[in-house]
Amino acid sequence: MATWSRTRRITATQYLERERIAETKSEFDDGEIVAMAGASPNHNRAAGNIFAGLHLQLRTSACEPFDSDMRVHVPACDHYYYPDASVACGEASFENVDGVESLQNPVLIVEVLSKSTEARDRGEKLICYQTLPSLQVYLLVSSDRPLVQIYERQADDSWRYTVFLDVDHTIELACIGCRLALADVYARVEFPSPPEGACSVSG
Helix, strand or coil, rough: CCEEEEEEEEHHHHHHHHHHHHCCCEEEEECCEECCCCCHHHHHHHHHHHHHHHEEEEEEEEEEEEECCCEEEEECCCEEEEEEEEEEEEECEEEEEEEEEEECCCCEEEEEEECHHHHHHHHHHHHHCCCCCCCCCEEEECCCCCCCCCCCCCCCCCCCEECCCCCCCEECCCCCCCCEHHHHHHCCCCCCCCCCCCCCCCC
16 A cells, blocks of 8 residues: 554544545554555556456456455454455445445455555554455565565465566466456556666566
């Protein structure tokens, strides 16, 4: 997600009341509001490419994709997040608090990384999202280099980690019947030139 900063402790109900009238989005982190600022062009390009790919492939499916305006509730952590993309399959379930709706059963969640949020997306959010019984895949996408990391829930409730470092790869998302080519994910994303003499790595 975009850059963020924390404010004073409030209740979840107070947070949702604030979100109903707020002009900008904020996440809720166990009593703290996490204010979100604008994202970089690369972040928006990658997030838009991913949602477009999911939307195109799922248009006749029982699974439904949502963009970054859909809030996800993680009750085990008492958190509300705005992932860059999410997918629910079957009937999407929403918590409804006085008309403020939050998705409760995502099968897939995507976070596009930025420098200010990377540690949180890899740490707190990874742990928190994995408490959702519905979640099968957590996808982390770098916005400044070709790097996609996938956490997939296994039959024994453990999580398998896979990393992709080459835009020639295609990711198979069996849980929703989709494929994401990294060349499409990174379309129009502008990577900085590596320092002279730096080693290159590909997966």
